[in-house]
Each structure stands twice: as C-alpha cells, then as structure tokens.
Amino acid sequence: MDLSMEYFVVLLSASAHQQAEQFRQRHRQPLKAQQVYLNTLAVSAVEFYLQCMGLKTNWSVSQSYDPVWQAAMDVADLWICDRGRLECRPILPEATVMTIAPETWSDRCGYVAVQLEPSLQTATILGFTETTGVEIFPLEKLRSLDELLIHLQSPPTAAIHPVSTTVTSQFTQRICLSQWLQNRVEASWQTLETLLFPQPGLSLSLRTEADAATVKRAKLIDLSIQLDRQTVALLVAIVPTKPSPASTQTGIEILVQVHPTGGANFLPADLVIGLYTETGDRLQEVQSRMQDNYIQLRRFRGVPGEHFDIQLTWGEASIREKFVI
Amino acid sequence: MTSPEILDLDNQLSHLALTAQRHPPLSQERQVALRQLVTGILRSRRLCRPQLGQFAGNYQDIYDEALQELLLFICQNIDRYDPDRGTVMAWVNMLFDRRFFREAIPKVLGKQNLTRMTLMDLDRISAPAAEPTLTDTIQEFVERDPDNHLKQEHIKNHPTANFQVLLQRRLQGISWQDIANEFGIAIPTLSSFYYRRLDKFSTQFKDYCVD
Numbered sequence: 001m002d003l004s005m006e007y008f009v010v011l012l013s014a015s016a017h018q019q020a021e022q023f024r025q026r027h028r029q030p031l032k033a034q035q036v037y038l039n040t041l042a043v044s045a046v047e048f049y050l051q052c053m054g055l056k057t058n059w060s061v062s063q064s065y066d067p068v069w070q071a072a073m074d075v076a077d078l079w080i081c082d083r084g085r086l087e088c089r090p091i092l093p094e095a096t097v098m099t100i101a102p103e104t105w106s107d108r109c110g111y112v113a114v115q116l117e118p119s120l121q122t123a124t125i126l127g128f129t130e131t132t133g134v135e136i137f138p139l140e141k142l143r144s145l146d147e148l149l150i151h152l153q154s155p156p157t158a159a160i161h162p163v164s165t166t167v168t169s170q171f172t173q174r175i176c177l178s179q180w181l182q183n184r185v186e187a188s189w190q191t192l193e194t195l196l197f198p199q200p201g202l203s204l205s206l207r208t209e210a211d212a213a214t215v216k217r218a219k220l221i222d223l224s225i226q227l228d229r230q231t232v233a234l235l236v237a238i239v240p241t242k243p244s245p246a247s248t249q250t251g252i253e254i255l256v257q258v259h260p261t262g263g264a265n266f267l268p269a270d271l272v273i274g275l276y277t278e279t280g281d282r283l284q285e286v287q288s289r290m291q292d293n294y295i296q297l298r299r300f301r302g303v304p305g306e307h308f309d310i311q312l313t314w315g316e317a318s319i320r321e322k323f324v325i
Numbered sequence: 326m327t328s329p330e331i332l333d334l335d336n337q338l339s340h341l342a343l344t345a346q347r348h349p350p351l352s353q354e355r356q357v358a359l360r361q362l363v364t365g366i367l368r369s370r371r372l373c374r375p376q377l378g379q380f381a382g383n384y385q386d387i388y389d390e391a392l393q394e395l396l397l398f399i400c401q402n403i404d405r406y407d408p409d410r411g412t413v414m415a416w417v418n419m420l421f422d423r424r425f426f427r428e429a430i431p432k433v434l435g436k437q438n439l440t441r442m443t444l445m446d447l448d449r450i451s452a453p454a455a456e457p458t459l460t461d462t463i464q465e466f467v468e469r470d471p472d473n474h475l476k477q478e479h480i481k482n483h484p485t486a487n488f489q490v491l492l493q494r495r496l497q498g499i500s501w502q503d504i505a506n507e508f509g510i511a512i513p514t515l516s517s518f519y520y521r522r523l524d525k526f527s528t529q530f531k532d533y534c535v536d
Contacts, residue, residue: 003361014386026459052400102516
C-alpha cells in the first residue's frame with residue numbers, strides 16, 4: 001500500500017460536530033453561523049493531527065474559541081504552545097484556492113488548508129503556507145505537512161542562519177517586515193526618536209506627503225575592528241503599497257539608509273551597504289565617500305514572503321541583516 | 326491462509342511502528358512514520374467493528390469517536406507496541422475492542438441532541454434560536470458605544486474610519502474590499518487596525534456580553 005501521500009485524513013467525530021454546533025448557535029446570521037461551524041471543524045482536525053504528531057496545542061486560549069472574536073472576524077486559529085497562532089482554513093470540496101481573511105493577516109505563524117467533503121465526516125489536511133497579506137492562495141502552491149511540522153518546531157522568528165563573515169560574524173534572525181505594519185517589532189529595532197533624534201539632516205521619508213502607514217525603525221550596528229570602535233545606525237522605512245488593478249497582492253516599499261551615531265556628523269569612509277537576494281546575489285551596492293552624512297540604497301519593493309539581506313561592510317568587518325517581507 | 330497483500334501490509338505497518346520507536350518524539354522521522362502508520366491503519370479495511378448491531382443510529386458516532394481516541398493513543402504510545410506479541414493490526418484491534426469502543430459509548434450516548442450537519446444542512450439552515458444571540462448583544466454594544474471608546478479609535482488622518490464604523494460594517498458582513506473603497510484606505514491598513522483594536526477591546530466586549 002502506498003502510504004507516502006503528503007496529506008492526512010482526519011475523522012470529524014461527534015465531539016467535533018458538537019463543538020461546532022455549540023459555537024454555531026451563538027450567531028444569528030446564517031452565513032456567520034455556517035462560517036463558525038466550518039472553522040470549528042477545521043481547527044479540531046488540525047488540533048487532532050498536531051496532537052498525534054506530539055505537538056502541544058491549546059484551543060481554549062485561541063481566538064477561534066472566543067465568541068467575540070468569532071463574531072467580529074472570520075477566525076480559525078489554534079494556539080501552538082511556544083510558537084503562536086496557526087490559522088486553520090476550511091476549504092470547500094470543489095475549491096482550488098484557500099481564502100485567508102485580511103483580519104487574520106497579522107499575528108499568525110502560518111495558514112493550514114483543511115479540505116472538507118460534503119458529508120463533513122472527514123477532513124483532509126493538505127498543507128500550509130506562511131505567506132501572509134493575500135486573500136486567495138492557490139492550493140497547488142501549498143507547502144507540505146512535513147515542512148509544517150519543521151516550521152512549527154522552529155523558533156518563532158524563522159530560521160537562524162549562521163553568517164560567514166570575516167571579523168564580525170554573528171547569528172541573526174530574519175526580520176519580518178509585514179509584522180512591523182502590525183506594530184510587532186523586534187526589540188533591537190527601535191524608533192528613530194529613541195535611537196537618533198535629535199539628528200540634523202535626517203530625512204527618511206518614502207513619500208512627499210506624510211503617510212500614516214509608514215513604519216520607520218533603526219538598529220544600532222557595531223562595526224568594531226579590534227580597538228577601532230565604529231557604530232552606525234541602520235534605518236529601514238517601509239510603507240504598504242496599494243494593490244494594483246492587475247493583482248490583489250499588496251506589497252511593501254522599502255527604503256534603507258545608514259547614518260552616523262553618537263554625535264558624529266559623518267559616516268566613516270568606504271562603508272559599503274549592499275542588498276542581496278536570499279541566495280546571495282547582489283542587487284545593489286552603495287559605498288560612502290569622505291564626509292557623507294548618510295548613504296542609502298535605491299528604494300525597492302517586495303511582496304509578502306520574499307526574502308532579502310542587507311549587508312554592511314567596513315574594512316574587514318561585515319554584518320548581515322536578514323529580512324522577510 | 327494469509328494473502329500476500331495482508332502480509333505485505335503487516336510488514337509495512339510493523340516497519341512504520343518500529344521506525345517511529347527508533348526515533349525520539351518530535352523528530353521528523355518519527356512524525357512521518359506515525360502519519361503513514363495512521364493512514365495505513367485507516368485504509369487497512371481490517372479494523373474490527375466491536376459490538377456491531379447494537380446502539381442503532383448511534384453506532385457510527387461511537388465507532389468514530391472511539392477510533393479517533395484510539396489513533397491518538399497509538400501515536401502517543403507507539404513505544405508500547407511489541408512486535409513479538411503480534412501484528413500492529415492485532416494490537417490496534419485489541420485496544421479498539423477492549424478499551425476505546427467501550428469508553429466511547431457513554432461519551433456519545435451522554436451527549437444531548439447530537440446533531441451532525443452536512444454542508445447541505447448548513448446551506449439550508451436559517452437563523453438559530455429566537456432568543457437573543459451573542460452577536461445581537463455585541464451588535465447592541467457596538468451601536469451604543471456607551472463611553473464613546475469605539476468612536477474615538479480611528480485610523481490616523483481618517484476620523485470617519487473609526488473602530489465603531491468598521492465593526493458595524495464587518496458585523497453586517499460587508500467585505501473588506503467594499504470598506505476599502507468606501508474610505509479610500511488600503512485593506513491591510515484597515516484590517517491590521519481592526520485586529521489591533523479588537524485585541525484591545527475583546528475583554529471589554531466579553532465582560533459586557535457575559536453580564
């Protein structure tokens with residue numbers, strides 16, 4: 001018997017249906033009531049699968065268990081201990097895409113597709129995606145259940161990669177910029193006010209008009225070479241771009257600058273900032289001259305899920321910061 | 326006589342059970358083996374049907390409930406499987422018959438008004454209960470907004486796009502796209518604002534709804 005299939009079938013037991021019915025009864029609108037019923041079945045299927053795999057989950061602290069969240073959102077999250085909220089999306093029998101409600105784009109560690117069949121006796125867990133910021137995700141692009149388990153057992157802020165640099169090599173976690181838009185920012189990335197202001201000549205604006213949605217953060221980077229201490233600030237400003245008529249995909253526009261810190265007026269000369277793809281290809285690079293107040297990369301755009309690295313190099317010191325949009 | 330297919334399946338399930346045992350909990354090897362083991366057991370067509378003919382219309386519910394608990398037990402206790410004492414299916418069926426089916430009987434029979442909806446049932450069904458539902462209570466709270474807290478929370482530079490208005494739209498089932506068009510604000514800005522404010526007010530809502 002070929003058992004190597006990449007999906008998992010779960011029985012939807014009487015208990016699962018009873019839970020779904022109990023939640024459904026709280027809501028008056030037929031569409032909402034139906035949504036709550038199916039979401040509940042999807043969560044119970046994923047809960048069963050993950051428990052079989054030895055992971056610890058806690059449904060009762062999940063938003064999908066809470067009547068207020070159920071009413072106000074299309075929510076089907078399951079709390080994975082030490083990891084966060086996993087959204088369990090029910091997929092109707094003939095559907096070829098997974099729909100993800102925009103109100104669940106934040107604060108999720110992934111979206112699992114749970115295909116239902118008309119009798120609602122079984123559910124099939126198909127796969128998952130980490131991609132956020134899209135309302136429609138094609139099922140054929142889902143990642144496998146094996147990858148889901150690896151993903152759920154890895155540390156919350158994505159994988160940690162060793163960086164092979166010269167003098168200053170360090171471990172860094174990939175920073176998720178989409179989360180910045182939800183005000184979830186790593187502690188090492190501070191507001192410009194905290195890190196730099198008042199600082200003359202600082203212009204980190206993506207648009208001429210003030211845009212409420214812009215998020216700007218800065219991080220102190222220590223480029224020490226033996227006794228020669230040199231600290232600079234890496235600044236990143238992001239703003240969500242509007243979906244184009246051709247695509248519902250929303251992206252982010254990104255501006256990266258390097259500024260002097262600690263009262264210095266100028267950057268050290270020959271400081272290099274580079275933009276790299278995940279695979280290490282260099283996309284652009286800028287080098288400071290004598291008496292540069294700051295340097296910046298040409299602004300660039302990306303869509304959720306894309307990776308890029310920013311590398312700062314000064315002499316033999318080199319530091320790489322990893323980002324995911 | 327045992328057919329080659331059965332022998333083949335027994336070997337396969339035994340191999341999966343022993344593979345799972347050889348690897349520590351949460352390792353990928355163990356998880357893959359357990360997933361395939363569960364799938365193999367479900368597709369084996371050799372699961373017993375304990376006490377068949379009893380419990381009338383409730384039989385299948387009891388059976389499914391028991392099977393679910395059994396599969397979870399097997400995954401969590403795979404180390405207890407001893408190949409010297411028999412095949413995986415013999416172990417599974419023994420547990421099914423002697424323990425899990427029996428335990429599921431009171432669980433299922435004890436449930437009041439057990440309903441199992443199908444997709445078609447859900448499409449047909451109209452509004453539940455005549456008495457006020459929780460949604461009504463939330464809606465009423467949103468409309469009244471007693472301390473004007475919901476109105477005061479709005480998207481920067483867009484005073485009309487406040488939390489009360491967004492809640493009203495969403496509780497009425499109006500799509501994010503329509504709301505985005507109405508206010509000229511991108512969906513991610515609206516939805517992440519909405520999520521954060523809901524997070525902030527959810528306890529307050531709950532207190533109100535429970536009282």
